[in-house]
Amino acid sequence: MQIELDILQSLGVAIIAFIxxxxxxxxxxxxxxxxxxxxxxxxxxxxxxxxxxxxxxxxFVKFDEIIQDFFMNIxxxxxxxxxxxxxxxxxxxLGLKLAIAIIxxxxxxxxxxxxxxxxxxxxxxxxxxxxxxxxxxxxxxAVSFGKIMESYGATNNTTIGVAAATFGLLIGSLVGGxxxxxxxxxxxxxxxxxxxxxxxxEVKKEINQQSLMQAIIxxxxxxxxxxxxxxxxxxTSINFPYYVGCQFGGLVVRNIYDGFKKDVKIxxxxxxxxxxxxxxxxxxLINLDISAILGLxxxxxxIMFAQAMFISIYTSLVTFNITGxxxxxxxxxxxxxxxxxxxxxxxxxxxxxxxxxEGPADVAMFVFPIVLAIAVNFFNPIVITFFxxxxx
Numbered sequence: 001m002q003i004e005l006d007i008l009q010s011l012g013v014a015i016i017a018f019i020x021x022x023x024x025x026x027x028x029x030x031x032x033x034x035x036x037x038x039x040x041x042x043x044x045x046x047x048x049x050x051x052x053x054x055x056x057x058x059x060f061v062k063f064d065e066i067i068q069d070f071f072m073n074i075x076x077x078x079x080x081x082x083x084x085x086x087x088x089x090x091x092x093x094l095g096l097k098l099a100i101a102i103i104x105x106x107x108x109x110x111x112x113x114x115x116x117x118x119x120x121x122x123x124x125x126x127x128x129x130x131x132x133x134x135x136x137x138x139x140x141x142a143v144s145f146g147k148i149m150e151s152y153g154a155t156n157n158t159t160i161g162v163a164a165a166t167f168g169l170l171i172g173s174l175v176g177g178x179x180x181x182x183x184x185x186x187x188x189x190x191x192x193x194x195x196x197x198x199x200x201x202e203v204k205k206e207i208n209q210q211s212l213m214q215a216i217i218x219x220x221x222x223x224x225x226x227x228x229x230x231x232x233x234x235x236t237s238i239n240f241p242y243y244v245g246c247q248f249g250g251l252v253v254r255n256i257y258d259g260f261k262k263d264v265k266i267x268x269x270x271x272x273x274x275x276x277x278x279x280x281x282x283x284x285l286i287n288l289d290i291s292a293i294l295g296l297x298x299x300x301x302x303i304m305f306a307q308a309m310f311i312s313i314y315t316s317l318v319t320f321n322i323t324g325x326x327x328x329x330x331x332x333x334x335x336x337x338x339x340x341x342x343x344x345x346x347x348x349x350x351x352x353x354x355x356x357x358e359g360p361a362d363v364a365m366f367v368f369p370i371v372l373a374i375a376v377n378f379f380n381p382i383v384i385t386f387f388x389x390x391x392x
Contacts, residue, residue, distance in 0.1 A: 002060045010064040014282035017042035021282075036169055039278050040139060040162075043285020051290045063287045069242070071280035072144055076243040077223040078273025079377045080250020082266065086258040088374050091367045094323060098332060098367060099375040101319040105340055106132040106376075106383040108314065112306055114391060120299040124391040125154035129161035130303045133384050135311075136376055138343040139165040140277060143284040145384055148241050152392040159288045160296060164304060171308050172342025176350035179312045180334035183320055184358060189327040191359025207268060215268030218253065225249035238389050244381050251378070311340045330354070331361035335368045344372065 005013065021042025025031040031041060054060040088095060110131035117127030129149060134142040142161030149157040183189070226249025233240045257264040315333040323329040334354050338347035351368065355361050 002062060004062045005064060007064045007067045011067055013286055014279060017046045017286050018278055018282045020045060037281055039282035040285055043282050046286040047288040047290055068280060068283035071276045073223060073243050073246045075273055075276040075280055077219050077226060077246040077250040078269050080247040081222060081254045081264060081269050083251045083374045083378055084254055084258055087370055091370050095367050095371045097322045098371045101322050102375040103379050105314060106136060106380050109135050110387045112310055113303055116303045116306060122299050123154045125149040125152060125157060126160055128387045129157050130164040132380055134161045134165035135168050135307055136340050137380050139281060144241060144243055149388060156289055162288060167304050168341040172338045172346040175308055175312050175341060176334040176337030177353055179316060179337055180330045180354050183316060183330040183333060189330055191327050191361060211265055211268050215265040215272055218264060219272060222250040222253040225252060238385055240385050308341060311337055328361045328364040331364040332368050339372060
């Protein structure tokens with residue numbers, strides 16, 4: 001028997017999944033240590049329960065996907081609104097070099113995924129799902145692009161991408177530290193102890209109904225603009241996912257605001273973006289087909305192991321050298337390993353772990369988060385889209 005839930009019912013189950021995941025995460029140190037998102041924990045539990053009910057012939061629950069797409073597009077609009085070229089300029093020449101190192105990695109991860117998929121005899125789109133889509137892109141990207149690749153015949157691509165991204169969250173926290181420490185030891189690097197002006201507000205702006213409403217207006221207008229950008233992208237030979245237009249809409253609006261020296265309410269935008277991300281992930285994870293990855297367990301392990309080995313080598317040879325071969329460069333290597341296999345929290349945690357043991361790295365801590373947000377969020381969707389269209 002199959003039951004189809006409507007929008008509000010699906011949202012209700014997603015909320016339950018989030019609450020369940022949050023409760024488990026607060027009690028289990030493993031999930032906190034490796035930054036496994038609460039909606040992923042709870043969503044996986046719900047999807048496993050749904051799988052058991054389905055396999056036993058009792059019941060299969062189908063969730064509404066419209067609201068999932070809504071929160072996905074709002075989240076990526078907020079990502080676009082965080083891409084300020086004015087802020088990027090503050091990172092200077094070092095920021096540009098770091099951006100180059102981050103951007104070059106993206107197609108290389110996809111080439112590894114596609115190349116090994118041919119060797120292992122699986123769909124190359126599955127290889128892309130285990131490339132920069134899930135590695136640098138994370139779970140959100142895996143879900144977003146997974147649906148597109150499934151439309152091209154890559155069955156259960158979303159589940160494969162989510163599994164790869166979850167693996168990345170675990171391994172990203174294990175690869176970065178040892179790689180950076182090896183560089184510090186081999187090159188006898190020392191902390192410079194420089195303290196940089198971070199231009200942080202002395203008093204955090206008050207968040208209230210009015211400020212949140214202003215942020216909602218900005219997000220709504222940016223996503224509205226994004227729908228027209230999508231129409232323009234539709235005239236190209238490349239099939240861009242819908243959310244890319246929303247992300248570009250956010251980017252355009254943010255930099256127009258910067259040009260007129262207007263406040264985009266970024267604190268509020270980030271709050272709404274994080275809420276949208278949590279709901280998007282919860283809605284996505286409750287609808288996963290867990291059984292899909294069983295037949296690809298061995299190919300997935302081989303590709304994931306290759307990705308982990310490659311990023312350790314790449315960051316040692318490229319990221320470290322291009323960013324100055326000093327202590328701050330080594331700390332940025334730890335961060336790049338973290339985000340190249342996991343997500344931003346992994347990157348920051350990797351960097352802070354090195355700093356706690358070896359000393360301050362203020363240049364790295366100032367430059368890396370700024371460059372990371374813009375380089376990955378702006379370029380990765382373009383790279384993934386190119387590979388999908390090349391191998392669909």
